[in-house]
Amino acid sequence: MSRRSSRASVSDGEFFTDCKAAYVEVVKDVRKDITSKSLLLQALQESGRNPSERVLKKYWNSSTDGISFDDFVDICRKEHVTSDDEMMKAFRKIDTNGDGYLSLDELFKIMTSKGEKMTRQEVREIIDEVDENGDGKLDYKEFCNMNRATADQLRQRNRKRLERVEKGDRRSKKVESFSDSKRDDMPRPSPRSNKKGVKHVPASKLGHLTEEPKNKRDWTKTTSKGCFFIDEDDGLMTHTYRLNLNERSKVWITVQPSIPQSMIIGDTTPIDTMLLVTKKKPDSEGRSVVGFTEKRDGKGKYGVMCELKAGSYNLLPFTTGCHLKARRSDSSKETPLVRKDRDGKTSITKAFRKALEEIFELSDLDGNGTLSRDEFTWFTLRTSGDKVTDDEWAVVEDTVELENNEITKKGFVKLNEMEADDVDDDISDLWVTLNSMGYNKDLFIDEACPYKLDVYTESCDDAEVALTCTGIETINNDMIIETVMEQDEGVKIKGSVYMYTYANDTRSTVVLSNRSNNSVNVTMDCTSSKNCQISQDNEEYTVTLDPHEKQIAHHLMPLDETLDWTPRCVEAVTK
Known part of the structure; x- marks a missing residue:
């Protein structure tokens, strides 16, 4: 294919930006060529096009060595985004029984025939998102809305990533120029920030956890569930656990998110x-930590192997806050929770019922399909701040049918239906419950992250894993600080202020320590980092350290795990 020396006109505006964003998403650099037909297909799909094999052959044949960015822009001019006619053809092709609707079975078949396999539940969630009339299937209009929404989301995502790439390049040049300055009164990078950075291993190449015992089926296994929550007053919170061993044993512990694909x-x-x-x-x-999860596999599961003496230990889950963040805005319109029939009787909506069923699953910490009194108590603690008294539990026993003295999903929903029936037109208490469990006005869980905890013991057949309390606790940053300072000797920033850094394939954590008798301020500038998500609200911020205080300055994690990431930070002590 010919190569032109002139660039495509920037006056094409959004069209050119979308082409560039799609190209960079696949090739990473507009100065590099597309080197295969499969990469061309990916780039065109990223631009909102769905070319057939026949179209691909028009631009890639046996004599094609590469396709430049200019050539790609020309192809996008000729091959338009999917039209209504093409969507209608696709709809009819998927609608195998010709009834004018796409069922779960029909969508499942076509959406799992190529690429990454999807579960029926994932396909069901896709249908639910665009199923306007709630009949469990898609008509042509809903099918088109699904495709257009997906294309718009893809385009916006690619634009944002392009902006971050271009911003990172500008910041990098700025920092490099700044670092060459010899002025003593300017902030200077720490010795660690002069390193090239961590080259991240893409999640697809992380593979299995190396320490995972091959004979773990012969070990005793205990499983529990838990959840991280964002609390307006206390920050990040989590369930915590106690592990009791009656004899020395090797212990293999894994923790992994158990959240919808949409999160x-x-x-x-x-x-x-x-x-x-x-x-x-x-x-x-003065050391408390005996082990912590450092490695993870491509699906998000972290693991740690410890050899522990007989005794009692705390298992403290934590999340960095890089990706689980407080929502900055919410929908202007609340999803309806209740409705009244012609007789004025109140009932809950389908969407609210679905959310309650999700909350039940989240609260069922032992995963046995029912809620014990302890599990129901931590739910009420989380949503109202109150424990379940004996009298209140007696009301539960009288109100709903129990199974082995525990609340079933049906009974849990009924209890909430009764509450909804009592509120008349004031549903604020219902929203308190939903917000406390991490739900926004669209009934999407965005301020909580459920997880699954598995504990394997080799020699101890009756190891006990239990919640340390019926509620949840603030994440223990002191223990995280201990792990960082154990791993790094630290570097002096200025005076009596030291910085400690821990980094692995998926996380970089910086701890600051003030050894002086005075309070100090430390400015942190992480804007030169590439493909990183920070736990702070901004990439430039100031940390105030009291005398002899240690504090986590920030965590950094890769924003897109399919790309390399480089954590960098410039820090300076100010009065």
């Missing part, structure tokens, strides 16, 4: 769910 960041990065193993009391040197 995966950028379709590539699971919300991070890590874990610390600590002693109940520090040792003679």
Whole structure:
């Protein structure tokens, strides 16, 4: 294919930007060529086109060595985005029985025939998102809306990533120029920030956890569920656990998110769910942590192997807050929770019922399909701040049918239906419950992350894993600080202020320590980082350290796990 020396006109505006964003998403650099037909297909799909094999052959044949960015722009001019006629043809092709609707079975068949396989539940969730009339299938209009929404989301995502890439390049040049300055009164990079950075291993290449025992089927396994929550007053919170061993044993512990596909960041990065193993009391040197999860596999599962003496230990899950963040805005319109029939009787809506069923699953920590009194108590603690008294539990026993003295899903929904029936027109209490469990006005869980915890013990057949309390606790940053300072000798920034850094394939954590008797401010500038998501609200911020205080300055994690990432930070002490 011919190569032209002149660039396509920037006056094409959004069209040119979309082409560039799609190209960079696949090739990474407009100065590089597309080198295969499969890459050309990916780039065209990223631009909102769905070319047939016949179209691809027009632009890639046996004599094609490569396609430049200019050539790609020309192809996009000739091959328009999917038209209504093409969508109608696709609709008829999928509608195998010709009834004018796409059923779950029909969509499942076509959406799992190529590429990454999807489960029936994932396909069901796609249908539910665009199924306007709630009949469980898609008509032509809903099918078109689904395709257009997907194309718009793809285009917006690619534009944002392009902006980050271009911003990162500008910031990088700015920092490099700044670092060459010899002025003593300017902030200077720490010795660690002069490194080239961490080359991230794409999630697809992380593989299995290397320490995972091959004979773990012979080990004793205990499973529990839990959840991270964003709390307006207390920040990130989590369930915590106690592990009791009656004899010395090797222990293999894994923790992984158990959330819908829609909560995966950028379709590539699971919300991070890590874990610390600590002693109940520090040792003679003041250390409490005996192990923590460092490695994870491509599906988001973290693991840690420990050899522990007989005794009691704390299992403390944590998440960095890089991806699980407080929502900055919410929908202007609330999803209806209740409705009244012609007789004035109140009932809950289908959407509210679905959310309650999800909350039930989240609250069923032992996964046995029912809620014990302890599980129901932590739910009420989370949503109202109150424990379940004996009298209140007696009301539950009298109101709904129990199974082995535990609440069934049907009974849980009924209890909430009764509450909805009592509120008249004031549904604020119902929204308090939903918001406390991490739901927004669209009934999407965006301020919580459920996870699954598995504990395997080799020699101890009756190991006990239990919640340390019936509620949840603030994530223990002191234990995280201990792990970072154990791994790094630290570097002096200025005076008595030191910085400690821990980094692995998926996380970089910076801890600041003020050894002086005075408060100090430390400015942090992470804008030169590439493909990174920070736990702070902004990439430039200031940390205030009290005398002899240690504090986590930030966590950094890859924004897109399919790309390399480079954490960099410039720090300076100010008065």
